[in-house]
Amino acid sequence: MLKRLLRGTAALAAAALFSGPALAQDVQVSFYYPVAVGGPITKIIDGLAADFEKDHPGIKIKPIYSGTYQESIVKALTAAKSGEPPVLSVLLSTDMFTLIDEDAIADWTSVATSAADKAWLNSFYPAFMDNSRTGGKTWGIPFQRSTIVLYWNKELFKQAGLNPDHPPANWKQQLEYARKLTRRDASGNTTQWGIEVPSSGFPYWLFQGFTTQNDVLLMNPEGTRTYFDKPAVIQALQYWVDLARKDKVMPPGIIDWGTTPKDFFERKTAMMWTTTGNLTNVKANAKFDFGVAMLPAGKRRGSPTGGGNFYLFKKSTPQQQAAALKFVKWITSPERAAQWGIETGYVAVRPDAWQTPTMKKYVAGFPAASVARDQLKYAVAELSTHDNQRVTKVLNDALQAALTGAKTPAQAMHDAQREANRLLQPYRH
Amino acid sequence: MRRFDVHIHGWLLLLPAAVLLAVFTHYPALATLWHSFHSTPRAGRASVWVGLGNYRSMAEDPVFWQVLRNNLWYALGTIPASIGLALLMAVWVNGKLRGRAFLRLAYFTPTVLPMIAVANIWLFFYTPGYGLLEQITVGLLGLPSHNWLGSPDTVLGCLMVVAIWKDAGFFMIFYLAALQSIPPALAEAAAIEGAGRLYYFRRVVFPLLMPTTLFVLVNAVINSFRLVDHIIVMTKGGPDNASALLLYYIYDVAFKFWDSGYASALTMVLLAILAAAAIMQFAVLEKRTHYQ
Secondary structure, eight states, rough: OOHHHHHHHHHHHHHHSSTTTTOOOOOEEEEEEOOSOOOOHHHHHHHHHHHHHHHHHTTEEEEOOOHHHHHHHHHHHHHHHHOOOEEEEEEEGHHHHHHTOOOOOOOGTTOOOOHHHHHHHHHHHHHTTTTEEEEEEOEEEHHHEEEEEEEHHHHHHHHHHOOOOOOBBBHHHHHHHHHHOOOOOOTTOEEEEEEEEEOSHHHHHHHHHHHHTTTTOOOOSSSOOTTTSHHHHHHHHHOOOOOHHTOOOOOOSOOOOEEEEEEEHHTSSSEEEEEEGGGGHHHHHOOOOOOEEEEOOOSSSSSEEEEEEEEETTTTOOHHHHHHHHHHHHHHHHHHHHHHHHHHHOOOSSSSGGGGGHHHHHHHHOOGGGHHHHHHGEEEEEOTTTTTTHHHHHHHHHHHHHHSSSSOOOHHHHHHHHHHHHHHGOOOO | HHHHHHHHHHHHHHHHHHHHHIIIIIHHHHHHHHHHTBBOTTTBBBBOTTTHHHHHHHTOOOHHHHHHHHHHHHHHHHHOOOOOOOHHHHHHHHSSOOTTHHHHHHHHHHHHHHHHHHHHHHHHHOOTSSSSSHHHIIITTTOOOTTTTTSSTTHHHHHHHHHHHHHHHHHHHHHHHHHSOHHHHHHHHHHTTTTOHHHIIIIIIHHHHHHHHHHHHHHHHHHHHHHOHHHHHTTTSSTTTTOOOOHHHHHHHISSOOOOHHHHHHHHHHHHHHHHHHHHHHIIHHHOOOOO
């Protein structure tokens, strides 16, 4: 009995070894994708996965919709710790250091070895790669990325006697226009604000707009040092705080990220800063003529990038990693990147995607779509350090303290820098 | 032999519940205690025994003291208000009035709705300018506009209102059930003796409701430490931690900062607070509670 069983097993093993691709099992590539509810985006992703499978028999792509970015990294890291992580995942580009520190991800440079692969790794906008590379290795492949842009209400510009086709080009104009656009009723209540820059949840991202424009960086590329207490950083915060507290052209206190577009639709604010990802939303809901522009320049123009990268998880097999590489290369090819950008509103991640016929046609019909691309020249990496979420929270708390008047900008930034130093000390070797 | 049988029988009956309790309640609590004495394992750095290290850093953590303070104010603000409101609503819909069923349903609706959806709606109620609240305070009363969720002075109060609105209807159901189990003969007897309605409520109804009040109180205390969904949706603990509660902070530390050692220590504090509250309630109030 035992003999027969052994012989059977041996035969099976031999079959598995020698049977070749015809009998080989499909390679499964599980893929966490951060979206909370069903809807257009899941359909697009499902469609892309099906298209890919048609072209590549033997590979099965399994998208798993894993909630918000935050929930997705919780699930991915928990799975990595308990032993069965996904092969691929789209997670925030800023989570790179966290994922490296947890030893959860593999670098793409180790699987993308051929000359063509290397050329592919260099085909993205450099601004997106700032958040995807460290220590000479590439850890993330840009996929759904965004920047901050300025939306303005052309009707309200006209009412205020401003040229509706000229958005503010610099900080001075931004303040000047906002003053003209702010309206108060007889009893002194503001009925219409000049500008809103949201400050709930992740104010650090919007703040990076101001600091970049003031020509200062918030951290070093190694993610071990922050520069929160530099005079130029404090100056940038002072400008933001003054918009509300001194110049009174922006609502005081914390401005909610989620309700800012609604304020814009309701004509409660004439200008707003928000992500390019809101473009489709604004296009659908604004009942007036609006414009999209690059953020106004301080000493220079500037915005942080944002959004998600593809990460490759360490615990997958070489076959799975090879299949994942094929999939990611396919989905970031110029045609697919263009299609993805058009369908979702994210910035297509590589220059040649903008040269494709479909993209050219789209931009010709809707020029606002190219604003984010043009801004990429001035874009910098989103704040990302080791122990990222904790350091980011320190900065968020400090920004909110300054915006609500609990601390002066200088005091808030010095406190934040001291705390960030304490947190980052262990990572400086 | 027979005695032995009885014991086996008893233990077998207890087994399913005991296993579930042990696996999902007692073991996690003990494991958390154990982890709270260790450092957080990171890649390349295994977890080591740090003794009371995590508790010492907690004592020095200003955010911890702030969320604890916030949580105490939150409990003080929500528990008496939601219980009082529940009792009031229950007494009202227990009376004979038109549309009683509709009223009961209306009061209970907040409990049925999912907190995440509700919090998104409340977010717009509080929006400065055109939110429901501002339409009343600014539009009708002519008061100056205020950024309710965006200023540290009012944000916690705003969240308390949501919690009270959400909890009161739930607690009302228990009071309503208790009120209906009070024999009408008592009311008749009181009326014959010449007792006023207020006196009857204070000396007869309220004491009879004590077991319900105790139950509701325990639940209210737990809820004030347990419910943080609306914080995630409405404020994310901001501005500058003004609306962060203990459990929300634990979530931040555990699943955003991945600092499991420190999160375990914080969890032990939460457990200790809840245990102390439960013991106190049962020890003190039990004596004054009259079960029928």
